Amino acid sequence: MCRHTAMMAARALAGILRSSSLKVHVDPLVIYGKTSTLRTLGVISSSRQYATDKVYEIRTYSLYPKDVKEFMAISEEKLHLRLRASKIIGYWTSEIGGMNQVFHIWEYDSLKHRAQVRAALASDPDWLSQYISRVISMWCKQDNLLTKAIAGPDGDLDQDKGNLYFLQRYNSNSSSMSNLTSELQSLQSGTNIKLAGGWSSILGPKDTAYLLWQCKDPDDFLVWQENSSEKVKVVPEHSQLLIPCPWSPLK
Amino acid sequence: MAARALAGILWSPNLKEAVNGKAFNLSTLGVISSSQQYRQYSTDKVYEIRTYSLYPKDMKEFMAISEEKLHIRLKASKLIGFWTSEIGGMNQAFHIWEYDSLKHRAQVRASLASKPEWLSQYINRVISMWWKQDNLLTRAIAGPDGDLNQDKSNIYFLQRYNHNKSSMLTLTTELQSLQAGTNIKLVGGWSSILGPKDNAYLMWQCKDPDDFLVWQEKLSDKVKTVPEHSQLLFPCPWSPLM
Numbered sequence: 001m002c003r004h005t006a007m008m009a010a011r012a013l014a015g016i017l018r019s020s021s022l023k024v025h026v027d028p029l030v031i032y033g034k035t036s037t038l039r040t041l042g043v044i045s046s047s048r049q050y051a052t053d054k055v056y057e058i059r060t061y062s063l064y065p066k067d068v069k070e071f072m073a074i075s076e077e078k079l080h081l082r083l084r085a086s087k088i089i090g091y092w093t094s095e096i097g098g099m100n101q102v103f104h105i106w107e108y109d110s111l112k113h114r115a116q117v118r119a120a121l122a123s124d125p126d127w128l129s130q131y132i133s134r135v136i137s138m139w140c141k142q143d144n145l146l147t148k149a150i151a152g153p154d155g156d157l158d159q160d161k162g163n164l165y166f167l168q169r170y171n172s173n174s175s176s177m178s179n180l181t182s183e184l185q186s187l188q189s190g191t192n193i194k195l196a197g198g199w200s201s202i203l204g205p206k207d208t209a210y211l212l213w214q215c216k217d218p219d220d221f222l223v224w225q226e227n228s229s230e231k232v233k234v235v236p237e238h239s240q241l242l243i244p245c246p247w248s249p250l251k
Numbered sequence: 252m253a254a255r256a257l258a259g260i261l262w263s264p265n266l267k268e269a270v271n272g273k274a275f276n277l278s279t280l281g282v283i284s285s286s287q288q289y290r291q292y293s294t295d296k297v298y299e300i301r302t303y304s305l306y307p308k309d310m311k312e313f314m315a316i317s318e319e320k321l322h323i324r325l326k327a328s329k330l331i332g333f334w335t336s337e338i339g340g341m342n343q344a345f346h347i348w349e350y351d352s353l354k355h356r357a358q359v360r361a362s363l364a365s366k367p368e369w370l371s372q373y374i375n376r377v378i379s380m381w382w383k384q385d386n387l388l389t390r391a392i393a394g395p396d397g398d399l400n401q402d403k404s405n406i407y408f409l410q411r412y413n414h415n416k417s418s419m420l421t422l423t424t425e426l427q428s429l430q431a432g433t434n435i436k437l438v439g440g441w442s443s444i445l446g447p448k449d450n451a452y453l454m455w456q457c458k459d460p461d462d463f464l465v466w467q468e469k470l471s472d473k474v475k476t477v478p479e480h481s482q483l484l485f486p487c488p489w490s491p492l493m
Contacts, residue, residue, distance in 0.1 A: 066379040096299070097446040099384040140382075166445075218353035222297070222388075222444055235415075235448045241353070241388075 049089075049197065050107075050149030056089065056199050057106045057114065058210065059144045065100050067138035068093075072245070078131040079247050081124070086117045089197070090212075090250035092165060097240030103167065105199070111146075145204025150174055151181045153196055154188075157214055161251045165196065165244065166213045166221050168236035174200040177209045180234050184211070187228045193221055196250060211236075214250070289394025291439070296349055298331065298441050299356065300452065301386045303344045309380035310335075310342050314487070320373040321489050323366070328359045331439070332454075332492035334407060339482030345409065347441070353388075387446025392416060393423045394439055396430075399456055403493045407438065407486060408455045408463050410478035416442040419451040422476050426453070429473065434458055435466055438492060453478075456492070 050056070063071055072093075082088075089105035108114040121127050157163075170177060181198050188195060193215045201208040215221045218241060229235045244251050292298070305313055314335075321333075331347035350356040363369050399405075412419060423440050430437060435457045443450040457463045460483060471477050486493045 065381045065384055096386055096388050099386055218357075222353065226444065237448050239445050239448070241445055 050152045050199075052149060054149070055108050055111060055114070055202070056147045056149055057108065057144055058147055058199060059104050059106070059142065060098075061102045061139050061143075062141040063100045063102070063138050064140050068100050071102075071135055071138045074131065074134050076246050078134075081127045081131055082121065083247065085121055085124075085127075086114075088249060090165075091245045091248040092167075092242035093245060095241045095243050097167075097238060102245070103240075103242060105197075143204075145201050145208065147199035147201050147210070148174070149197065150177055150200045150209065151185075151195060151198030151211070153194060153214075154185055155194065157194055157196055157250065158216070159251065161244075163214050163216060163244065163251055164218050164221075165242040165250070166215070166218075166225070167240045167242050168211045168213070169238040170209045170211070170234065171207050171237050172209055172234070173207045174209065176234075180232065181211065183232050184228060187231065188213075188224070191220065191224055192216055193224055212242075289391055289439070290396070292331075292349070292391035292394045292441075294391055296351055296391070297353060297356070297444070298389045298391055299348045299350065299386055300389055300441060301344075301346050301348070301384065302340075303381050303385075304383040305342045305344065305380050306382055307342045313344075313377055313380045316373065316376050318488050320376075323369050323373060324363065325489065327363055328356075330491060332407075333487045333490040334409075334484035335487060337483045337485050339409075339480060344487075345482075345484060347439075385446075387443050387450060389441035389443050389450075389452070390416070392419050392440040392442045392451065393427070393437060393453070395437055396427055397436065399436055399438060399492065400458070401493070403486075405456050405458060405486065405493060406460045406463070407484040407492070408457070408460075408467070409482045409484055410453045410455070411480040412451045412453070412476065413449050413479045414451055414476070415449045416451070418476075422474065423453065425474055426470065429470060430455075430466075433462065433466055435463055 079091075087107040089107055091102065091104040094101040094103060108117065170180070172180065177198065177200055181195070185195055193213055196212040196214045198209065198211045200210075213221065225239070324330075329349040331349055333344065333346040336343040336345060350359065412422070414422065419440065419442050423437070427437055435455055438454040438456045440451065440453045442452075455463065467481070
């Protein structure tokens, strides 16, 4: 059906699904125990990108400074072996607020799905010989946490290269974060700053939430961050400027 | 007189709203020189603070190579100062760089990355000597009240506070009033905008480090706010602040 009709149908369905009377009948417990949204039902386009019933693993690797250049070269050449195994949201290097660090977000349907992916990779000789064994001594530290998505991009993100990203880490629980995120999203309108996503920890450190922002002009973000922290009163514990790697879907 | 009149107009709440939501001041408009915001540091520039931790066995050679070759870096953008840490951190280099903006910083770094002599004569020779590098981006929150000592043989003390910018502005004013009559001078203050939140640095210059210890102990009786961390720093030979 044409896009307009699809949008109308999606809105109508959204209205029905969100109506309070239907909520009683369509109790989440009834629908296979999953809190479904239109995204997971595949009714609306994936521009919102993140599903509330999936898990998102956030990995941070610290590299030895002398190995960063070679790590980037080997990754550009061989990381495709990993990318075909499961869905990557994005992969960045940290420019300010962390150095010699890579930051990456991976989506899995569930922890069982994640285990299957990793088992398959562990028995993939190409993955081990062409990538892992070549880079493994370059990492001085690896960290990971598991999160749920708490926000997705409002509109369409820039798909061309040359975007910069700012990562804000908050020490807040998911209900505080959802209030904060709505406030911040309303403050971003009229700027060229876009919310790329938000994730809140479920394994790893408690009450750790990340908001990732996309922009073209990093100085605009600095000004926006300074202005919004005056209005919003909640300041990120840590913020970083990230640069997307060539193989990152978010560019 | 004209500058003051214009300042009055420009800082009025109405104009602040009108000018695209950006807080303008005379320095960004170029009406008065930026150095009048704080002596030497301007409120509209960004200051990157970098800390490198080196392997102890490499410190000596790092210092020698840097003394010989860091001039290649120094001509690319403005360095405020470069120190080694003597107490409160060891085998660490601490340096502060000024940029007009993040875009300016990106341009500087892009041109360095494509400069073969920077890579071959310096970076490739020292890169294995660092086991950790950290950086944060800051705004200036204070500058020296008077003239700093320009001769060699000054000692520096770095205080790191976990306070937001407005608390720091209040604290800094208090501390500056308490330095009067001593030979201790405030070199500058910087407050984080990228990296860890509410991280502020105050840098002090003195000739006699024991005077500073006495002064710091007396202060904490009067001021109630103690730095989270403090360090004794020695300026490197190529540091503009010496």
